[in-house]
Amino acid sequence: MAGSAARIDAAQAEPTRDAAADAPVIDVRGLSLTFQTADGPVYALSDVDLQVAEGEFVSFIGPSGCGKTTLLRVIADLERATGGHITVNDMTPEEARLKRAYGFVFQAPALYPWRTVGRNVELPLEIFGLSKQERRARVAQMLELVNLGGFEKKYPWQLSGGMQQRASIARALSFDPQLLLMDEPFGALDEIVRDHLNEQLLQLWAKTKKTVVFVTHSIPEAVFLSTRIVVMSPRPGRIIDVIDCDLGPDRPLDIRETPEFLRIAHRVREGLRAGHSYDD
Amino acid sequence: MTSGTSPTTSVPLVGAARPGLLGKLWRGNLGPVLAVVAAILVIWYVAAVLMNWTGVSERFGRMGQEATAGTIFWQTMAEDRPMLPAPHQILVELDKTILDVAPTSRRSLVHHAVETISATLVGFLMGSALGVLLAVGIVHLRTLQKSLMPWVISSQTVPILAIAPIIVVVLGSIGLRGLIPKAIISAYLCFFPVTIGMVKGLEAPDRLQRDLMRTYSASSWEIFWKLRLPASLPYLFASLKVAIAISLVGAIVAELPTGAQAGLGARLLAGSYYGQTIQIWSALVVAAACAALLVVAVGLVEKVVTKAMGGRP
Structure with missing residues (x-):
């Protein structure tokens, strides 16, 4: 890659x-x-x-x-x-x-249920080949941006619908598309x-x-x-x-x-x- | 509306009124399981008495002995080669062949079970790997789906008893003997549920989950590893549970026509040659116990994997 x-x-x-x-x-x-x-x-x-x-x-x-x-x-x-x-x-x-x-946010959060919230936000960064260190930093920053700091290790089903959608917005913004x-x-x-x-x-x-x-x-x-x-x-x-x-x-x-x-x-x-x- | 159509639902259950220890057990798993076991034992004993009755009374007749119904009744459960052995006879045989002899002895059922289970496990691993590979191919290449699927399905319509000896002979002629031919027959049977389940699992991600990968311009390889494969695991484990049980059947069947010296299948065959019904039945009980153990083992692996993947407890 x-x-x-x-x-x-x-x-x-x-x-x-x-x-x-x-x-x-x-x-x-x-x-x-x-x-x-x-x-x-x-x-x-x-x-x-x-x-x-x-x-x-x-x-x-x-x-x-x-x-x-x-x-x-x-x-x-x-x-x-x-x-x-x-x-x-x-x-x-x-x-x-x-x-x-672009980053795309869908009608449903479309979080992958086998990934934690943090790893969901990290998904595009993994695909784009960013270093592990940079991925971690960006995930923390993005979750903070959508007021989900501290929920990194939770799984999607542990979050409310609104929080899930915020996580999906963090995921769309994680690679900083304009x-x-x-x-x-x-x-x-x-x-x-x-x-x-x-x-x-x-x-x-x-x-x-x-x-x-x-x-x-x-x-x-x-x-x-x-x-x-x-x-x-x-x-x-x-x-x-x-x-x-x-x-x-x-x-x-x-x-x-x-x-x-x-x-x-x-x-x-x-x-x-x-x-x-x-x-x- | 419901109370009008079924007035009985308003009658309180007798058991619910006094929840003692027995009541608790009864409402858990233990009660129903014990009830079924007890019912099976009762039916089994009745069947053993009825099925062995004629044989026993005729033998008394041939020996010119007068036998009361009571004598015949007790003798039906103590025959050397009964039509249907009574449960306690099988337990005694199991005790003799498992606990009383060294596990390495040729008379030990443990020895035979290990023989069969090793073939089962090797065949299961080969068959599962083949099943997953076929599924991955079928999901990614349309031509494979069209060309392979009919063969996959027709492979299972061929009676395994008919081709097992052929496989053994062919492999034997190229120098493969012992465990490998048995494992191959197991694999031949058990790849099928894995392929079917895995194809369904790899196709399981919904449109949004796939669109998401498209917005990232992810390669097929990334879509496979990060989406399709994790999404398919619940389907895979359901298939693996079926596959491992079938694999055991495959290994036993493979031992039947091949003159195998060891294994549960060989034990079954020897038992039927010499009319040793008790031996046959105890081998069957061991085979069933092995199948249960193997399925439970797959279930445990599934539990661990599901937990690691954030499954809801």
Whole structure:
């Protein structure tokens, strides 16, 4: 695995500061993806245009079947688009994946049950061929970052759902990718845990200055977290509205009662409703 | 709704009212196990009396002796070569052939059991290794799945009793005798459950677990070591328990047609030549005990491995 260390260096060196200022991290133009099924073609994505700049927090929101998860998976090279153009860090998604450009957080924690929390966070570092010493240091640092210090030796089943998802976020961040892709990471958690994790994620984002692409079906979550909200609609999956949503760097949970917050939430809801009526 | 359909559930259990020591044992494992053993013993004795009755009464007849039913009854459990020996006769035989003779003696069942178990273990190791290798190949190469699987399955439809002598003769002609041919027949039988279980185990990781590896651009080798193999271990151990029992059967079967001088199979064969039913049955009891021990041993290894892998207690 001599090549691994070289590859991770390349990933970290990729978004050079001066170039990143104008070139978007993610550039999607006229993207479409059609699944061929036994019941005929399913238009999961149709003519999608989107640019995500460095340091942004972009949410995809929409009803199920609108292609928000599919779009995220195309960015991650877990699905292949059937038409259009997409670059991630000025590379094809496959090249970006091979250079370990992003960390991915799934709907479920997907921790490996036979590994301790620490060893789960260590998993990508092992694959990328980091030295044992550096792996240990990073694991401790990442668990501290998601407030899981001291849980290193626990097994996943000994943790609550929210703690498991935090461990999976630590795992996605462990190799310090500049891009964090999150697919409804808090969808399976109860509201109180979700609020708490939303606050923590916001702090994490402010601290690490990552670019985040976040899929959700919760309007308050999207408005609370994002700098930009992409509203999507199904059949065919497409973008129907893009809403700028900068509530400032300091956002306590109370911000959700302010008029500004409610105005944006209202516009998101209007967009979702418009997408639906178009279908009926 | 449940109380309406089954009114009996509301009647309190008699045993639950006074939980003494016996009651506790009864609700644990011991009670049910003892009950089953007692039932088997009763049925066995009844069967022994019934099956040996005709033989005993005819022999008394041939010798011109008048025998009362009581005499015949007691004699059915004391025959030298009964149709079905009574349990205590087998125990006496086991005592004679295990405790009373040196374990190295040719008359000792320990000697024969060790012979068979060594072939079993060697065959088990070979068969398990083969089974795992086949499974790894089948999971990673689509062509292997299509080309190998039918052979794997059809290999098990061939009666082992038919090919065991062939294997022994062929191997004997190239100078392999003794333990190895027996182990190969064991391996031939026991690789199958390992292959089937291991294929299922290696395919067990769910979509998210596999997608995660893809986001790391992990190689097949890394996916195998860090995901597929650990995920497959519970399936592997379930298969190994089946495999080790089958492996013992394989070793015994291999001893039958080959004129083996030692081993539980040889003992069974010798017993049936000379009509020594008590000898046959005691060899069977030892074989069953060996199988139980081997399965328990695999279970213990499984427990240790599961614990090391953070299994829920």
